[in-house]
Amino acid sequence: MGTTQVEAVPEPKYWHLKTVLSDALDSEFEVGEILPNERELAARFGVARATLRQALEQLELEGRLQRRRGVGTTVAPPRFGVDVGPAEDSWPGAPDDAWQTGDCEDVEPPAPVARLLGDDAGSPVHSVRRTRMTHGQPVATELLYVPHASVPGLPAIEAAGGSARGRAVLRELHRLELEGQERTVELGSARADDARQLDRLPGAPVLVVTTRYLARGTTAAVAVATYRADTCRLTFGDAQPGALMAG
Amino acid sequence: MGTTQVEAVPEPKYWHLKTVLSDALDSEFEVGEILPNERELAARFGVARATLRQALEQLELEGRLQRRRGVGTTVAPPRFGVDVGPAEDSWPGAPDDAWQTGDCEDVEPPAPVARLLGDDAGSPVHSVRRTRMTHGQPVATELLYVPHASVPGLPAIEAAGGSARGRAVLRELHRLELEGQERTVELGSARADDARQLDRLPGAPVLVVTTRYLARGTTAAVAVATYRADTCRLTFGDAQPGALMAG
DNA sequence: AAGTGGTCTAGACCACAGT
DNA sequence: CTGTGGTCTAGACCACTTC
Known part of the structure; x- marks a missing residue:
């Protein structure tokens, strides 16, 4: 220089x-x-x-x-590829996935999520916070919105707090047969809470991956995952995992 | 206000x-x-x-x-969803796709593309420029890199210039049987030429979608598509096209 | 305490679109 | 021509990390 x-x-x-x-x-x-x-x-x-x-x-x-x-x-080191959208549809929280389940609470879903969940807008849903680590760094944080109707077996243990309840919600969700999923990717800027999880300042550029999980003919859950745009390259492997693009 | x-x-x-x-x-x-x-x-x-x-x-x-x-x-109006990554693998330039084929020339592929194409780096390849329009606006511009080896039938008409040659390259490419494709999405900033095509200023935020097309056990082509990040939401529909997320 | 990047100011001039 | 957003300056102070 x-x-x-x-x-x-x-x-x-x-x-x-x-x-x-x-x-x-x-x-x-x-x-x-x-x-x-x-x-x-x-x-x-x-x-x-x-x-x-x-x-x-x-x-x-x-x-x-x-x-x-x-x-x-x-x-910065080259961006690492993080796998998104496996070939086979799978529920969040499958045994082998890279996510760590966090707290769970009841919230009214934000408007765009409510729209995806159907017209019963306004009713509270379970919201499970999850975090994804790669190479020792947090690369993504996710809020998974699950309508109460999708996990009818849950109320018995609903009193459980923290990540125990989050894991319970995922466990109940797996009882349903997944019929398909739909994903969108768009650019966003990190909200204050997401930024803290990702070790960035608020407003940092992020890739927002929204997934709609379909079961029993309706939307069983919606996940909004926020990936660090500076360090991540999202990979959608429709073929065998190629070492070349895995980075 | x-x-x-x-x-x-x-x-x-x-x-x-x-x-x-x-x-x-x-x-x-x-x-x-x-x-x-x-x-x-x-x-x-x-x-x-x-x-x-x-x-x-x-x-x-x-x-x-x-x-x-x-x-x-x-x-701005809400972002519109642009479909990327169909359920079935397909070559670029399939009859129903939303792209418009432009010029074609011989270039040495940029380093990241050369890496995806294999170790024969440095050899010139066909580079076809394509543009994607939605709602009357340009939403994406793409450079498709096709090694000469992938379209052996082409040399006879290679002299043809402009978009005619671009279409010929695509036509020859379709002779191959597509075995799979691999996609990555990452954040970038528009280069000067892409910015002009997208009606934006250089440096504008874009979503870069890189696709590796696999045939005959090797990489038959690599596409680098540049989407306007401000107006687009990329959709990856693994299920039936849902009206809800189509925007 | 010292040094870093992050925020903020009050100006100036430029490039472009619409007259 | 006027009015718009885009670029640039030379400062100031703040928040944070490290020593």
């Missing part, structure tokens, strides 16, 4: 800066290496700190950098 | 501002309606324009707003 000034070009400075930095990352830095601080970098390239930050933001969005307040900016 | 000042709270101003604006969008604005300009809004909330812009950026990222230089900021 030289000390060259950014030349006057029609393309925005931060854009040019981004490509310069990107090339430098490829050629002159190792994964995990810490970059000079923002004030230093801005001075070196002869731009205001805000402009430099605009370039860094883009690079972080692309998964090239990781910035942590109070620590510094480091070169 | 009131004229209230943003109160002094521990949470960032732009974050609070975002929620205030978001609520206002729900209750006081219609889809397509044009908001007051940024200087006006900033004054109304008693913040600097940069701070106001930080809130608008988040809302645009979430698909709530649409900003166009020289025009103004409008309330």
Whole structure:
């Protein structure tokens, strides 16, 4: 990374800066290496700190950098692929899945979820919090919404609190025969609670995976999973798991 | 939308501002309606324009707003679902697909694509540009990389230029029996050429869908599709197409 | 306490769309 | 031409981590 000034070009400075930095990352830095601080970098390239930050933001969005307040900016490892959407349909909480079940409470589902669950909007549902770890890092957090009608056997033990109840809900859910599932992926920004779980700041870019589980001709449950967009690449393997894309 | 000042709270101003604006969008604005300009809004909330812009950026990222230089900021319609990953594997360019074939040229594939195509990196491949329209808007642009070995019948007509050659490549590709496909989804930012196709500025957030097509035991083609993250929700329907999530 | 990234300000000028 | 959003500056202070 030289000390060259950014030349006057029609393309925005931060854009040019981004490509310069990107090339430098490829050629002159190792994964995990810490970059000079923002004030230093801005001075070196002869731009205001805000402009430099605009370039860094883009690079972080692309998964090239990781910035942590109070620590510094480091070169991020390549995104790892996290498997989503197995070939065979499966309920959440199958024996082999990568999720860790957390608390469960009764809530009124948010409007978009209520819409997916059917027109009985407003009635409270079980909401199970789950977290997914990969390589020792939290990569996703999920809220699974299960209507009371989907787990009729549950009330007997409903008094159980915390993750015990969450596991009970999943166990009851597995009694149903899964007929299919439907997924959507979209860009979002992390809500405060999700951000805390993912070790990010609120507003961080995330990939929101919404899954609708179908059984007995209706929607038996809806899962809203929030993946860190900076560190994850979602994989949908319709074929045998390929080592090439597993990253 | 009131004229209230943003109160002094521990949470960032732009974050609070975002929620205030978001609520206002729900209750006081219609889809397509044009908001007051940024200087006006900033004054109304008693913040600097940069701070106001930080809130608008988040809302645009979430698909709530649409900003166009020289025009103004409008309330965005809900994201529409675009179908990706059909239940049955299919080659690109199947008779019923939503893509429009464009030019075709010989290029050396970029490094990540070369890696997926196998170790014969560096050899030139056919690269077919395709575009996907929905509701009269461009939602995605794709580059399909096809090794010469996958379409041996082609050389005879290789001289044909433009979209004719693109269609010929697809036609030859269909001769192969598709054994499976593998998809990944990740967040990216639009390169200059993609941005132009998508009617966005360079750096706009996009969802990058990479598909590896498998035939004859190897990778027969790789497609890198770039979807507008602000207007699209990708749908992966493993079940019957549900009207609910189709948007 | 020192150093980092995160937020915020009050300006300025530019590029583009619609007259 | 006017009005819009997009870029950029040179500061200031805050929140957090580390020592």
